[in-house]
Amino acid sequence: MNDPLELESIADKRKFAGFVILLVLCAAAVRLALAEQYPGFISDQRLFVQWMESVRDLGLGGAFAANGQINYPPLFLWIMSLYGDLLHALGISANAGSVSFKSLLILIDLAAIALVIKLASSVGNYNWRSFTIVLFALNPALMTDSAVWGQVDILHSMLMLLAVIWLPRRPFMSGIIFALAMLTKFQAITVFPVIGIWLLTGLAKERKFRPLLMWAAGFVCPWIATLGYFGAAGSLGKMISQAYTDAVGFYTSATMNAMNIWFYVMGTDPNTPDTEYMAIGITIRNFGFLLLFLAVVGICLYIYRSREESITVLLKASASLCLAFFMLPTEIHERYSIPALVFTLLVLLKDKKWTLPAGLLTLTVLMNLIIVLDDNVNYGTGVWMAIVNLFVLLWMFRSLWTGAGRDPVPAAAAKAGDA
Incomplete structure (x- = not known):
C-alpha cells in the first residue's frame, strides 16, 4: 500500500510543477506586452x-577594431550576434524599441527565471518557495530594465550570482562563471x-x-581563450581599452541618475563634477571610494567572523556589497542597482527577514528607472528614493553584524522550510 504522505508529496510536486509552468508563461506574456507597449x-x-x-559583418575582433563606440565586453556582443544570425535566417530585422530586438532580452530573463526555480528547489516550504519565485519572475523593476528599457543587466547579475553560489562546492565552475x-x-x-x-578565509582557518x-x-580558462582570440584578431588592445579601462572615469558627475548618497543626501548637487574638492581636502570621487573601501572591509570582516x-x-555579503557599490561611489548609473536587487531577492531563500529590503529595493529601483525613462529626474521625484536606499543599506549592514556570530541553521530546520 502506498504511503499517504508519499502520495501527498507527489501531488504537491505536480501542483507546484503546474504552477511553475503557468508562472513562466505569464512572465513571458507580461514581458512581451511591455516590450510591445x-x-x-x-x-x-x-x-x-x-x-x-x-559583429555579424566583421566578427567580434573586427567589430572592436572598426567600431569605437563599443564599450561592453565581448560576451553579450557574441550572444547578440547569434541572435542576429537567427533573425537573419528567418528574414527578420532587429529594430531598436521593438519586440524584434527585445525578444533576446526576454529570452535571457526567462533563462534567469529557470535558474532561480532550480536554486529554490532546496526550499521545502512550497508556499515560501512560490513566493520568492513569483517575486523574482514578476518583479516590476527587473521587467522594466529588460522588456521596457531594453537593457541586459540581468545577464551579468545572474552570472555574478551563480559564481557566488557555486563557490563553496564547485570552485572551478565558480571561477569560470565569474x-x-x-x-x-x-x-x-x-x-x-x-x-x-571567502577563499582566503578557508585558507587561513582550515x-x-x-x-x-x-x-x-x-x-x-575563459580569459586565455578570449585574449588569444582578440590577440590573433589584432584587436586585443582596443577591446581592453573600450570595454574596461576607458569606462572608468568617463563621466564625472557626482551621480549619473542613481538615487544614492550623492543625490542631495550629502548636500551635493548630482551634476557636481566629482573632481571637485571637499572640505577635508580630498575630491568627491576619492571620498566615495573611501566610503566603498570601508564598506568592503566591514563586509569582509563579516565573512571572516x-x-x-x-x-x-x-548571498548576504554580495547583496550588501552590490548595494554599497551603488550607493557610495560617484559616477554611478541608475541601472547599477540591478545586481543588488537580484542578490537581495535570492537571500529570501535563506532568510525571510530580508523581505523588507527586497520589497523596498524593488520599489526604488523601479521608480528610479521610470523617472529616467520619463526624463523626470529632479529633487522632488528622486530624493525620497535616495533616503530609502540609504535606509536599506544601513539595515543590511546591521543585519550582517547581528548575524555574524549566529550558528548555522540545523539541517532539519532547513528541510522544514526555515529558509
Whole structure:
C-alpha cells in the first residue's frame, strides 16, 4: 500500500510543477506586452543593434577594431550576434524599441527565471518557495530594465550570482562563471572581494589550498581563450581599452541618475563634477571610494567572523556589497542597482527577514528607472528614493553584524522550510 504522505508529496510536486509552468508563461506574456507597449531607452537599443550588425559583418575582433563606440565586453556582443544570425535566417530585422530586438532580452530573463526555480528547489516550504519565485519572475523593476528599457543587466547579475553560489562546492565552475560575468560587464568585479575573502578565509582557518587553486584555474580558462582570440584578431588592445579601462572615469558627475548618497543626501548637487574638492581636502570621487573601501572591509570582516551556512553568508555579503557599490561611489548609473536587487531577492531563500529590503529595493529601483525613462529626474521625484536606499543599506549592514556570530541553521530546520 502506498504511503499517504508519499502520495501527498507527489501531488504537491505536480501542483507546484503546474504552477511553475503557468508562472513562466505569464512572465513571458507580461514581458512581451511591455516590450510591445513601451519603446524604452532607444539610444541604448540603437547602439546594441548597431553592434550586433558590426559583429555579424566583421566578427567580434573586427567589430572592436572598426567600431569605437563599443564599450561592453565581448560576451553579450557574441550572444547578440547569434541572435542576429537567427533573425537573419528567418528574414527578420532587429529594430531598436521593438519586440524584434527585445525578444533576446526576454529570452535571457526567462533563462534567469529557470535558474532561480532550480536554486529554490532546496526550499521545502512550497508556499515560501512560490513566493520568492513569483517575486523574482514578476518583479516590476527587473521587467522594466529588460522588456521596457531594453537593457541586459540581468545577464551579468545572474552570472555574478551563480559564481557566488557555486563557490563553496564547485570552485572551478565558480571561477569560470565569474570570468564570464567579467566578460559580460566590468561591474561584475563588485563581488570579487566577497569571493576573495571567502577563499582566503578557508585558507587561513582550515588550510584549504584546493578551493583557491581550483577557482583561479577556472577563472583563467575563459580569459586565455578570449585574449588569444582578440590577440590573433589584432584587436586585443582596443577591446581592453573600450570595454574596461576607458569606462572608468568617463563621466564625472557626482551621480549619473542613481538615487544614492550623492543625490542631495550629502548636500551635493548630482551634476557636481566629482573632481571637485571637499572640505577635508580630498575630491568627491576619492571620498566615495573611501566610503566603498570601508564598506568592503566591514563586509569582509563579516565573512571572516560569521558562522552562518556558507551560501547564506555569501548571498548576504554580495547583496550588501552590490548595494554599497551603488550607493557610495560617484559616477554611478541608475541601472547599477540591478545586481543588488537580484542578490537581495535570492537571500529570501535563506532568510525571510530580508523581505523588507527586497520589497523596498524593488520599489526604488523601479521608480528610479521610470523617472529616467520619463526624463523626470529632479529633487522632488528622486530624493525620497535616495533616503530609502540609504535606509536599506544601513539595515543590511546591521543585519550582517547581528548575524555574524549566529550558528548555522540545523539541517532539519532547513528541510522544514526555515529558509
